[in-house]
Amino acid sequence: MTTVSKKTIIVFSGDYDRMMAAFIIANGAAAMDDEVTMFFTFWGLAALRKEQKPALPATGKSGLQKMFSGMLPKHAEKLGLSKFNFAGAGRFMMKKVMKAENVMTVSELLETAREQGIKMIACTMSMDVLGIGKEELIDGIEYAGVATYLGETDESNVNLFI
Amino acid sequence: MTTVSKKTIIVFSGDYDRMMAAFIIANGAAAMDDEVTMFFTFWGLAALRKEQKPALPATGKSGLQKMFSGMLPKHAEKLGLSKFNFAGAGRFMMKKVMKAENVMTVSELLETAREQGIKMIACTMSMDVLGIGKEELIDGIEYAGVATYLGETDESNVNLFI
Amino acid sequence: MTTVSKKTIIVFSGDYDRMMAAFIIANGAAAMDDEVTMFFTFWGLAALRKEQKPALPATGKSGLQKMFSGMLPKHAEKLGLSKFNFAGAGRFMMKKVMKAENVMTVSELLETAREQGIKMIACTMSMDVLGIGKEELIDGIEYAGVATYLGETDESNVNLFI
Numbered sequence A, B, C: 001m002t003t004v005s006k007k008t009i010i011v012f013s014g015d016y017d018r019m020m021a022a023f024i025i026a027n028g029a030a031a032m033d034d035e036v037t038m039f040f041t042f043w044g045l046a047a048l049r050k051e052q053k054p055a056l057p058a059t060g061k062s063g064l065q066k067m068f069s070g071m072l073p074k075h076a077e078k079l080g081l082s083k084f085n086f087a088g089a090g091r092f093m094m095k096k097v098m099k100a101e102n103v104m105t106v107s108e109l110l111e112t113a114r115e116q117g118i119k120m121i122a123c124t125m126s127m128d129v130l131g132i133g134k135e136e137l138i139d140g141i142e143y144a145g146v147a148t149y150l151g152e153t154d155e156s157n158v159n160l161f162i
Helices: A017-033 A042-050 A064-072 A087-100 A106-115 A124-130 A144-151 B016-029 B042-048 B063-071 B089-100 B106-115 B123-128 B148-153 C016-031 C042-048 C062-073 C089-100 C106-115 C124-130 C146-153
Strands: A007-009 A035-040 A119-123 A142-144 A156-162 B005-009 B034-042 B119-123 B140-145 B155-160 C006-011 C035-039 C117-124 C142-144 C156-161
Touching: A007 A017, A007 A042, A007 A144, A017 A035, A017 A042, A017 A087, A017 A106, A017 A156, A017 C042, A017 C146, A035 A042, A035 A144, A042 A119, A042 A124, A042 B016, A042 C124, A064 A124, A064 B089, A087 A106, A087 C062, A087 C124, A119 A124, A119 A144, A124 A142, A124 B089, A142 A144, A144 A156, A144 B016, A144 B155, A156 B155, A156 C146, B005 B016, B005 B042, B005 B148, B016 B034, B016 B089, B016 B106, B016 B155, B034 B042, B034 B148, B042 B119, B042 B123, B042 C016, B063 B123, B063 C089, B119 B123, B119 B148, B123 B140, B123 C089, B140 B148, B148 B155, B148 C156, B155 C156, C006 C016, C006 C042, C016 C035, C016 C042, C016 C089, C016 C106, C016 C156, C035 C042, C035 C146, C042 C117, C042 C124, C062 C124, C106 C117, C117 C124, C117 C146, C124 C142, C142 C146, C146 C156
Parallel strands: A007 A035, A007 A156, A035 A119, A119 A142, B005 B034, B005 B155, B034 B119, B119 B140, C006 C035, C006 C156, C035 C117, C117 C142
Antiparallel strands: none
């Protein structure tokens, strides 16, 4: 094995707790000098949404696409837990414990991931299906499809689907 | 690394959206000349069900096995979404958007997987627990257990659990 | 490839069926002389809980931590299914079929994993967030964080997130 190894993570789930796991693993690997690529697809795209909605409404979305993008959480900190969410109360309470225990929120983990140079890719096919436009996602990410993801796995020894 | 690399995917989940992700990755890899093995276990077995129920009722199933196999979706296109399913309405609407955006359904993805020679294995232990007989599953698949799956991972660089 | 290969499994989910899958893969690999490390995090920690609650109440837990650890299933055999759980009825019925088909329960799979020398690690950060103390978990496990997990993946060819 070489000293620098690559890792890829597909972030499919939009659950707050799974997103935490994804970013904690990614940031941990980057801190150990591994190259890390995160590929955000389906509900996982919610983590990449801008906190501020774009001023102009997105054009070219069908009614159904508007419905899906409307249902998707508006921001990483609005994601629900996979268990015990209770309409957001569970996440609210977990975040209180996390703060007391000095555990970073998903937004803070995302910021750290950017600072560490983790490559974040938004899945363009999922964006089409869920009706999410580039203007709704944060800056500094890449846009690509499954072929790019597969290319990233070529020299990776850890490839997770979360 | 060699030019041909293997990939394995355990398809555990019976959610329509996760199944799409599994097949899109598998088909993408096969299109790039990788060998791909998909191992269908637990709720993932629903994707391999024949659209036509066998004429004769399966014999030798206990009442509980009949119950589980009765609850499991009858066909890939009847699977629910992991989020926003709303008793099938979410899947129905997502499929409408997919059609407009030229995204393949799970049935079409499965057909492509067969054409590309992807090896599809049904987990026999799960079939026993859920009371699913071979006569209920599509042709051209293999039947095996965890040892076969592990053997398939030996030369694989990507091994996902979906 | 060498004849002995390593495998790692992150056990994130607290679903009975996913836990079965994790242990069946881990035990299968150990039976084939692979080194296996299981890293239990978030809801997956429930599998490592002692059947007998410690006599003395845990001290130093905040109210919210008590709430989370109180909601988490008390024991592996109390975990729910990811589908068709129906407040435990689904798990109860699945376990009846499993017994008839000679499929091991999660507790039995866990015992086998220990006998086979599988390394089981409890994620200390998750323990803090969910308010789970070491006195609540079974003996013979290790305690560590994400850096230890990543170290375990260095020579592993199979790294799953379940």
